Amino acid sequence: MDNLRTIENILPPPPAHMVGDGFRVHNFFPSSGLMDIQRMSPFFLMDYGAKVEFPPTDTPRGVGVHPHRGFETVTISYHGKVAHHDSTGKSGVIGEGDVQWMTAASGVLHKEYHEKEWSLKGGMMQMVQLWVNLPAKHKMDAPAYQPIRREEYGKFSLPDNGGVVEVISGTYNNIKGPAKSFTLIEMYNARLNKGAEISFSFPKHYNTGFLIIEGNVIINDKEAQTDHFVLFANDATDVHLQATEDAIVLILSGEPINEPIAPYGPFVMNTREEIMQAYDDYNNGKFGYLED
Numbered sequence: 001m002d003n004l005r006t007i008e009n010i011l012p013p014p015p016a017h018m019v020g021d022g023f024r025v026h027n028f029f030p031s032s033g034l035m036d037i038q039r040m041s042p043f044f045l046m047d048y049g050a051k052v053e054f055p056p057t058d059t060p061r062g063v064g065v066h067p068h069r070g071f072e073t074v075t076i077s078y079h080g081k082v083a084h085h086d087s088t089g090k091s092g093v094i095g096e097g098d099v100q101w102m103t104a105a106s107g108v109l110h111k112e113y114h115e116k117e118w119s120l121k122g123g124m125m126q127m128v129q130l131w132v133n134l135p136a137k138h139k140m141d142a143p144a145y146q147p148i149r150r151e152e153y154g155k156f157s158l159p160d161n162g163g164v165v166e167v168i169s170g171t172y173n174n175i176k177g178p179a180k181s182f183t184l185i186e187m188y189n190a191r192l193n194k195g196a197e198i199s200f201s202f203p204k205h206y207n208t209g210f211l212i213i214e215g216n217v218i219i220n221d222k223e224a225q226t227d228h229f230v231l232f233a234n235d236a237t238d239v240h241l242q243a244t245e246d247a248i249v250l251i252l253s254g255e256p257i258n259e260p261i262a263p264y265g266p267f268v269m270n271t272r273e274e275i276m277q278a279y280d281d282y283n284n285g286k287f288g289y290l291e292d
C-alpha cells in the first residue's frame with residue numbers, strides 16, 4: 001500500500017445541540033466552521049447523534065413537521081428506533097442498524113420521532129443523519145423513499161473472523177449495496193473485530209471521510225478515537241484501517257457535485273431565487289399536508 005491518502009484532519013465532535021427534543025447531535029459539517037461547506041460534497045450535512053440515554057416516556061420525543069427540498073436525507077440508526085411519516089403518505093420505522101434514504105427532491109414535509117414502543121422503555125440512542133445534495137437537474141424530481149433494513153445490505157466478510165463490511169451504497173470488493181443514489185456514493189459500515197485490518201480504495205477526486213462510531217482504530221499510521229471524524233485529502237486513493245479493539249466505522253466517499261449551492265434552513269438549492277421559490281411554494285401548501 002503505497003498510494004495512501006493523507007489524513008487532512010481528525011475532528012473531535014463539535015459541541016452538541018438538540019434537534020427538536022429527540023436528537024442530540026454534533027454537526028461536523030457544514031455548521032461547525034471546521035470545514036468548507038462543500039468540502040465533503042455530495043454530502044452537505046452530517047449530524048452525528050453520539051450515544052445518549054433517553055429515559056422512558058409515553059410522549060415520544062422527536063422533531064415535528066418540517067419541509068425539505070433539493071437533497072436527500074439519509075438516516076442510519078446504530079442504537080434506538082425512529083419512526084417517520086411524510087407528506088407523500090410514506091411512513092416507517094428505522095430499526096437498529098437500518099437506514100432510511102429519503103429523496104426530498106422537489107419537496108416533502110416530514111416528522112421524525114422516537115418509535116412509540118421504544119420510547120415507553122427508553123434507552124440508548126445513537127444515529128447519523130446525512131444530507132446528500134442532489135445535482136441541479138434532479139432537485140425538482142418527484143420525492144422517493146427507500147427504507148433499507150440491515151439484512152438487505154451487501155455483506156463482505158473479512159477473513160479470520162475479522163468482521164464484516166456492510167455495503168449500504170456503492171460497491172466494496174464486488175459486493176453491491178442496495179441504495180439507489182443520483183451521484184456515485186460509497187457508504188459502508190465497517191464492523192471490525194479487535195485486530196482486524198482492512199483497506200479501502202476510492203477514486204482520488206471522491207471526497208472521503210470516516211466517522212468512528214465505536215472503538216478506537218488506527219487509520220493509515222494515525223490513531224483515531226470514538227466519535228471523531230477523519231477527513232482525507234484528495235491526494236491519493238487508499239486508506240488502511242486497523243481495529244485496535246472491536247470497532248464500527250462509517251465509511252463515506254462520493255463524487256463531488258461541482259455546482260454552486262445556496263443552502264438555507266431546510267432547503268439546499270443552487271441559487272437564492274430557488275430558495276425564495278422554495279419558501280413561496282412551502283407557504284402556498286405545495287409541499288402537501290402532514291398532520292402534526
Ligand code: MN
Pocket residue numbers: 066068073110112
Ligand atoms: Mn428532516
